Amino acid sequence: MGAPSTNSRHLLLEDRPPPSTPVMRRLPGKARPRQEVLRECEAEAAEMRGYIPQVLWVFLIPDLTRVFRWRVQLDCGCIPEVLTREDGTPPHETQWKAFHSPLPPGQMICHHDDSPPPPYRLIAEWGDRREVTFPADPDEPPDDTDPRVWSVIRHDEPHTSAFWEVTLACGHVEEAIAPSLDWVPASGPRRAAPERVQQMSAEFEDAWRANPELQTEPDREHTRRMLADGWPRPAPEQLCYSCPQVRMISAYERVGWLVPRQRQSEKAASIAPTPSRSALERRLQKAEAEAERLRAELDQID
Ligand SMILES: [Zn+2]
Ligand SMILES: [Zn+2]
Incomplete structure (x- = not known):
């Protein structure tokens, strides 16, 4: 593992x-x-x-x-x-x-609306951490949640989670939720007991069979990779929402x-008749940029 x-x-x-x-x-x-x-x-x-x-x-x-x-x-x-x-x-x-x-x-x-779905990327680097406190959940389940599921996942008291900024292998930045407030990257991921992982694998396979739409193929592949790795928390890979866009x-x-610079220098001239060092530097920069543009145009002709 x-x-x-x-x-x-x-x-x-x-x-x-x-x-x-x-x-x-x-x-x-x-x-x-x-x-x-x-x-x-x-x-x-x-x-x-x-x-x-x-x-x-x-x-x-x-x-x-x-x-x-x-x-x-x-x-x-x-x-x-x-x-x-x-x-x-x-x-x-x-x-x-x-x-x-x-x-x-x-x-x-x-x-682009037709961009591919976000891919999973390995976490390459852990950055800053922030804590977010959430209020207690209401008694009534949200419209789209089954009351039995709600009774299990509902937080009956306010709770705090630690979010870590992570840089993914592609160079993009996302956030990962730590398994507990005292967790630090040096602790490494926590894994579930092998019997529990086996049980989860069986449960996932059953759920996918019963409802093939439950997860997309890439999400299913991700779940399989995590199960094969002992269900590490935090997960070593994360969806990158930047990559597709x-x-x-x-x-x-x-x-x-x-x-336009001309107008600016006219304005400057009416206030200060002698050009300042920075004004001259700006003019030089402009002349250099123009030279650079002409060289590029020449290159095109060549
Ligand atoms: Zn575009
Ligand atoms: Zn990315």
Whole structure:
């Protein structure tokens, strides 16, 4: 026991080909009208000012004059527009978010309704822990629960569970529930007694025979792997909800500043006639970016 069998590990192997380095090039289609994007960003910033205390504005509300626009091509074929702070870090080197946790660089979420179901992935790393207290359950069972089942699973007192942040083998972050409050990763998983596991196996097989719809085939495979491993808690593998919606950035295009630099430097010039060091650095950065774009265009011609 301990590690999952070779067979189960095979099922958990990363199923994506290794990504190639994204190229900067002209992408099909056109960027959205700048004014439209700017209006949306301004509305969002105004909304944020409504619920964020003023002292935090400078940290939490993006300075729109420093926002740069890009278009990225994803391996699903979609070409969304993205925004970064400044233009120094291309979108495939930026860390985008899935739900609340950052994705590995080069990946972005693009939701498609026909994406495959979430796959099981091995837990590679344990992170932060948090405790959540739940109130006692009501006496009456929820509409979809059998009263006999409810009498067994119902918590008649408030209870607290420990949730651990886990990084899966695919690099995505999920949460796992610990078997008890005092459990730590170094303790390793707790396993059920062999007789109990045998009994559970028989019960699962009976339940699947009686109701073939009870679990999907991948869930059934997972249950079988866990039974074969002595029913470890926490389970060493976990569903990854990010994997089905994650796409790789395959190419990108520079669109431009959300607020044109020319207007910004005019504004700056009216206040301070001598360009500051940072203004000159920005101009140099812009010139370098333009040179980089022209070189890429030349490459295309070659
Ligand atoms: Zn897509
Ligand atoms: Zn994943």
